[in-house]
Amino acid sequence: MKVAVGLSGGVDSSVAAALLKENGYEVVAICMKLWDGTPLTVKGHHACYGPDEAEDIKDAQQIAEKIGIPFHVIDLSREYKRAILDYFREEYIKGRTPNPCIRCNQRIKFRELLEKAQSSGIIFNYFATGHYAKVEYCNVEKRYLLKKGKDFKKDQSYWLAFLSQKQLSKVLLPLGEYTKESVRKLAMDFGLSTYDKHDSQDFFSGDYKELINEPDEPGPIMDKEGNVLGTHKGIWLFTIGQRKGLGIPAKKPLYVIEINEKGNTVVVGFKEDLAHRGLIAKDVNFIATDTIVSPIEVTLKIRYAQKEFEGVISPSENGAVYVKFKEPQLAITPGQAVVFYDKDSVVGGGIIERYEDEEVV
Numbered sequence: 001m002k003v004a005v006g007l008s009g010g011v012d013s014s015v016a017a018a019l020l021k022e023n024g025y026e027v028v029a030i031c032m033k034l035w036d037g038t039p040l041t042v043k044g045h046h047a048c049y050g051p052d053e054a055e056d057i058k059d060a061q062q063i064a065e066k067i068g069i070p071f072h073v074i075d076l077s078r079e080y081k082r083a084i085l086d087y088f089r090e091e092y093i094k095g096r097t098p099n100p101c102i103r104c105n106q107r108i109k110f111r112e113l114l115e116k117a118q119s120s121g122i123i124f125n126y127f128a129t130g131h132y133a134k135v136e137y138c139n140v141e142k143r144y145l146l147k148k149g150k151d152f153k154k155d156q157s158y159w160l161a162f163l164s165q166k167q168l169s170k171v172l173l174p175l176g177e178y179t180k181e182s183v184r185k186l187a188m189d190f191g192l193s194t195y196d197k198h199d200s201q202d203f204f205s206g207d208y209k210e211l212i213n214e215p216d217e218p219g220p221i222m223d224k225e226g227n228v229l230g231t232h233k234g235i236w237l238f239t240i241g242q243r244k245g246l247g248i249p250a251k252k253p254l255y256v257i258e259i260n261e262k263g264n265t266v267v268v269g270f271k272e273d274l275a276h277r278g279l280i281a282k283d284v285n286f287i288a289t290d291t292i293v294s295p296i297e298v299t300l301k302i303r304y305a306q307k308e309f310e311g312v313i314s315p316s317e318n319g320a321v322y323v324k325f326k327e328p329q330l331a332i333t334p335g336q337a338v339v340f341y342d343k344d345s346v347v348g349g350g351i352i353e354r355y356e357d358e359e360v361v
Helices: 011-024 055-068 077-093 101-119 180-187 208-213
Strands: 004-005 026-033 073-074 127-130 133-138 143-148 219-222 226-231 255-260 265-269 275-286 297-299 309-315 319-331 336-342 345-353
Touching: 004 011, 004 101, 011 026, 011 055, 011 127, 011 180, 026 055, 026 101, 055 073, 073 101, 077 101, 077 208
Parallel strands: 004 026, 004 127, 026 073, 219 265
Antiparallel strands: 133 143, 143 345, 219 226, 255 265, 275 319, 275 345, 297 309, 297 336, 309 319, 336 345
């Protein structure tokens, strides 16, 4: 069986490739080239996008040589700019906070990369990555399920919640049954130089303002009553829940509680003003089912690095869903992803449109 592995130059993808080769698969490595040469200032290394990309590609090539598998670099810089960078910029300009990693998995890594690799003559039946998650086929439901990885602390099912049934049907996730510690040990056993390499920091390790590249557009910073407390240089410099960088003296800490694109305003309040009872999510992708016709109980996350909490999702208008929380949650951020779970299985996910404290059916 021929498998293409998305090799990034990190420890996870390199161990995934080595495990597949050891288990008898015919493995080929494909590595994404995303940076288009735009001059950028970076603060660290091993982000997905930036001028230090060449170092990671070199690491990936050395790993492929060590394992003994063919290595190919696929230039996706144009596709990445259109699908990720332009989207990132447009969302921030609207006062939203995008999630480029989820969108990249859905549109670049598990779609454009595979299509371009195949069109260039690379032959493979399946695509594998180093994500800590599992894909299983359910004979009862006749569909592929996305499940949490064994290492719940490292579980990355959140990042894959927008993959389609077609995409999941061709995915292998060799690290689903491993912990991060055991993967690093395996890297040592395989003699891979990535065994102690730091994980990627983010999709970009520099100043986001360089990617947005917008001139200042001053506007008011207001409280809930409409009193002007200060000024800002652009709503794209803020996100819901932000505390630092407001430049407004106050007896109690102030947080960004709302961003208004039409009025070019940033609204601040106290921590309790961030708490809401529900949200509306659009662009919903269901995995465990085709759709929902009535409310169902789930656990959910509104950001990756948080503990799941209980709630109920209900169908709303135009394919959207209303999510009601069992307990109020802080900082409901438009543009971010909400992912729904049933125990260790991903029900689906959606993009947060707005908070909603009133019951919506």
